[in-house]
Amino acid sequence: MKKANVSSALISSCFVLAMFLSVQAKAQDQLLGIYWTPDRDGKVEFIKKGNKYFGILIQSAHPKKDVNNPDPAMHTTNLVGAAFIKDLIYKGKGSWENGTIYDSRTGKTYDCDVTLLENGDIKIRGYIGFSLLGQSVIFYKVN
Secondary structure, three states, rough: HHHHHHHHHHHHHHHHHHHHHHHHHHHHHHHHHEEEEOOOOEEEEEEEEOOOOEEEEEEEOOOOEEEOOOHHOOOOOOOOOOEEEEEEEEEEEEHHHHHHEEOOOOOHHHHHHHEEEOOOOEEEEEEEEEEEEEEEEEEEEEE
């Protein structure tokens, strides 16, 4: 009788753990999908590689080359198709942190964090060193 109780408890524990991991995986993957840029003149797709998230420009009303990149070899690279948000890590509660964002207008790369908003849009904060010293923009979820 005791063996059956131990087996039952073990199976129940495994089930609860599997459910928790499934919910956690779903929460962190809420970032995945396509978003309009703040001016709605481009679209960015967020993808996952391993445990990191990346934002790739997939459409732009003004496609151009990466002429402001500090690396001259990149000046002929198309911005459409490029990952300009990199290496975000899910930190819980709708927050991805420790990533970088590339500003093609200036050729500079900044630290960035992403926060999921209640309506499904995301707030992206780019900053240098400290999150307090930065700028936030909203990207709009494409339905």
